[in-house]
Amino acid sequence: MPREPHTPSGLAFLPFSGSQAVAAGLVTWRMLRGPSWRRLLPDIYVHVDGYRENDHRMWCDAVALTLPTGAAISGLSAAFLWGVDLLPRASPVVVTLPGAARRRSTQRVSVNQRSLSAQEITRFTGLPVTTGVRTAFDLGRQLPRTDSLVAVDALLHRRVVKLPALGSYLDTHNGWPGTTQLREVLTLAEPLSESPMETRLRLVLHDAGLPPLTAQHDVHGAHAQRGRIFLGRVDLAYPRWRIAIEYEGDHHRERTHFQRDVARLNALRAAGWLVLRFTADDVLRHPARIVRLVTDAIHERHDPVR
Incomplete structure (x- = not known):
């Protein structure tokens, strides 16, 4: 029975430079051309056990190995690494390269040419990222208006950035493309927003001229024996x-979540709340x-919209 080819432990799951692995004696070029390895980018390989076609983190790991000094993973790919996944399926890795570096965008890598200062790049799980x-x-300035608000809300909610810090950064970069939009986005941003769809729903009502909403509002009621009790938290x-x-969202259809929702909605209605679900x-x-x-609903509550 043929033996399974040996896989060096350092190359088992993460992408690596083929030339460096060959130079270190871990593999040979003949091995890399075999069925145990997948070529991701020029000179970048991964073991078949670590290959996932649309695993954005794998592609970030691979692309990072090819970046020159002063470059960083940026945009939606940086947000993904920070824990905010707004990427469409099979999205390329977004990178920002210094002006002196030249590289064309491909199906797997989207290149922006702009120099970043050392203060604008950090390391996140070993990768250079904005x-x-x-x-x-x-x-906030490059995406379409709704998408930019979704992204900023999500980054604020994850505490990747704080609103005052982003406002201060914007003040020092006046005149950059898209900063007018970003300034508006900051007036609409809500760190308490818990999902992209909550942000989109809030923006629909804002753009229609309806009064400002309170996000993640805690509702309390009265109980004869226990006094003031918590009934539930509502999105808006x-x-x-x-x-x-x-x-x-779809998670509300799960049996346990659905049962909790029914009890919460009944309690809210008993306390005099009108609940609209979208x-x-x-x-x-x-x-x-x-x-x-x-x-x-506002008119039904006998208070005209102002």
Whole structure:
């Protein structure tokens, strides 16, 4: 029975430089051309056991091995490494290269040519990546308006960056492309927003001219024996009208979550709250219907929209 080819422990799962591994005597070029290894980029390989076609972290590891000094993973790829995954499937790794370095974008690597200062690059799990504030600054001004708010909200919520720090960074970079949009985004940003769809739902209501909402509002009620009790937390709220606005993601369909939701909604309704629930289809395809329902709810509460 043929023996399984030996895999050096240092090359078992992570991408590596083929030329460096050969020079170190860990593998041969003939081995790298065999079925146990996958070529990701010129001179960059990974063992078949560590290969996942659309694993963005694997591609970040691979691309990082090819970056010159002064370059960094940036944009949506940096946000991904910081814990904010807003990437479409099979997205290329976004990198920023200093002006002197020349490299073309490919299917797997999207290149921005701009010099970064040493203060704008950090190491995250061993990879060169733009700092949290630089990542938020870039996404907030480069993405379309809604997507930029989604990204900034998510980075704020994960505490990758704080709003005052991002505002200060923006003040020192006035005149850069997209800073007018970013300045507006900062007036709309909400660190308490817990999902991209919550942000999108909030923006739909804001853009319709409805009153500002309170995010992640805790609702309390009265109990004869226990006094003031916690009834639940709602995604968005108009507390003075006792209107709760919820985004319903797929996780709400899970049995345990569904049962908790039913009990929470019954408690909110018993306390006099009107709860409106919306799905991704509502937010993305029927925003006018959302606005109409929320506006009607406010009028039902006998307080005209101002």
